[in-house]
Amino acid sequence: MKTLGKYSFGLGDRFGHQGQAQLKAIIAASDKGIEITPVWNKSNREHVTIGTQPIDVRREADGVTKNAGFNKPYFVDADHINIGTVDRFIECSDFFTIDVASYIGMKAEEKDILDFLSDAENYSGEVKLKGTEFSFKTSKLQIKEIAEKYLFAAVKARDIYKKIEDVKGYGSFITEVSMDEVTRPQTPIELFFILKMLASENIPVQTIAPKFPGRFNKGVDYTGDPLLFARDFESDLLVIDYAVSEFGLPDNLKMSIHSGSDKFSIYPFIGSIIKKYDKGIHLKTAGTTWLEEIIGLAESGGEGLEFVKEIYFKSLDIKEELCAPYADVIDIKASSLPSKQEVSLWNGKRFSESLKHEPGNSCYNPDMRQLIHVAYKLAGLQIKTFYALLEANEKIVSKCVYENIYYRHINRLFDLN
Numbered sequence: 001m002k003t004l005g006k007y008s009f010g011l012g013d014r015f016g017h018q019g020q021a022q023l024k025a026i027i028a029a030s031d032k033g034i035e036i037t038p039v040w041n042k043s044n045r046e047h048v049t050i051g052t053q054p055i056d057v058r059r060e061a062d063g064v065t066k067n068a069g070f071n072k073p074y075f076v077d078a079d080h081i082n083i084g085t086v087d088r089f090i091e092c093s094d095f096f097t098i099d100v101a102s103y104i105g106m107k108a109e110e111k112d113i114l115d116f117l118s119d120a121e122n123y124s125g126e127v128k129l130k131g132t133e134f135s136f137k138t139s140k141l142q143i144k145e146i147a148e149k150y151l152f153a154a155v156k157a158r159d160i161y162k163k164i165e166d167v168k169g170y171g172s173f174i175t176e177v178s179m180d181e182v183t184r185p186q187t188p189i190e191l192f193f194i195l196k197m198l199a200s201e202n203i204p205v206q207t208i209a210p211k212f213p214g215r216f217n218k219g220v221d222y223t224g225d226p227l228l229f230a231r232d233f234e235s236d237l238l239v240i241d242y243a244v245s246e247f248g249l250p251d252n253l254k255m256s257i258h259s260g261s262d263k264f265s266i267y268p269f270i271g272s273i274i275k276k277y278d279k280g281i282h283l284k285t286a287g288t289t290w291l292e293e294i295i296g297l298a299e300s301g302g303e304g305l306e307f308v309k310e311i312y313f314k315s316l317d318i319k320e321e322l323c324a325p326y327a328d329v330i331d332i333k334a335s336s337l338p339s340k341q342e343v344s345l346w347n348g349k350r351f352s353e354s355l356k357h358e359p360g361n362s363c364y365n366p367d368m369r370q371l372i373h374v375a376y377k378l379a380g381l382q383i384k385t386f387y388a389l390l391e392a393n394e395k396i397v398s399k400c401v402y403e404n405i406y407y408r409h410i411n412r413l414f415d416l417n
């Protein structure tokens with residue numbers, strides 16, 4: 001049975017040029033005693049947007065690990081796939097993020113709901129999570145409402161899981177179930193019954209990605225009350241533990257945080273809570289690497305700087321089009337975006353400081369950062385030029401990528417400083 005290690009990082013590398021720098025950060029963490037399993041993830045949406053294939057991610061992961069002599073486990077994640085998009089990922093992926101968000105709220109068949117309710121009946125009333133102070137109260141009515149909201153999604157997750165298992169075979173891949181791309185968070189009680197549903201559907205889920213309170217906008221920090229997040233995160237962790245022992249789910253089942261990248265203000269809470277209970281975590285960092293490519297090219301000056309300025313100018317022209325697919329996960333204040341005229345006068349340092357996620361820097365502009373985050377399509381339209389620039393400025397770009405993953409993400413999460 002393939003199992004995912006205690007700590008794992010989802011490393012998004014949309015253009016497939018930074019795997020080596022990302023791996024270097026993983027190796028640096030290992031040198032400090034933190035073993036993190038790298039997982040290269042790329043969603044169908046990202047592939048479609050820039051015209052790449054799932055096999056490209058596999059080639060990159062195999063290539064960079066081989067070159068580095070990295071002989072520990074690593075995975076290739078078919079990120080946010082569903083029944084319609086999974087096919088072309090099956091062969092070359094060994095980690096599947098089954099996204100059931102769009103099925104939430106659809107009602108399962110009456111018989112399935114009744115079966116689940118009779119099965120879950122003994123959890124109505126007070127449920128005490130053994131070995132902890134934590135307990136929650138439910139009622140038959142509440143369980144029924146949860147079943148009506150989530151059971152259909154669990155059944156769909158099973159359909160997608162089966163489709164993969166039929167080709168790859170049981171135990172040969174990691175299964176994640178994600179429900180994060182929705183507007184309303186799932187409560188710990190809902191999570192408990194969702195896990196029961198996934199267990200009843202015989203899905204050997206190793207990571208689960210719920211939606212948490214607060215906003216997880218792309219590429220910028222968490223918006224919301226970090227204490228509220230911490231409260232739910234801790235409860236969810238205990239719920240997962242209990243669900244594993246109650247429902248016979250894989251005992252390495254852990255939380256997957258789809259952060260949309262860079263949720264620095266909640267990292268210390270995640271870090272201290274997983275430490276407190278000695279639990280693992282899977283953290284997806286997604287598009288943060290693409291932003292480092294832009295930052296690196298800006299710092300390179302010359303043609304690199306001209307190219308990223310052009311990307312920004314075009315992104316202003318077609319802002320609505322770029323933002324539409326990401327409407328739920330970005331929050332851009334148009335009035336805070338610098339004008340073309342202003343940016344045309346910037347040098348590389350000024351451009352880079354606007355985008356670099358250093359909250360203490362007065363030049364840092366989270367609105368511009370979010371816009372560039374969703375503007376990768378524009379680099380995809382000039383892919384030859386973009387790749388040539390990345391290759392010509394490899395040293396500076398890979399340094400940005402490495403420092404971002406190692407110092408801003410890994411160090412913060414595991415408090416290595």
Ligand SMILES: [Zn+2]
Pocket residue numbers: 080178180181209258
């Ligand atoms: Zn997600």
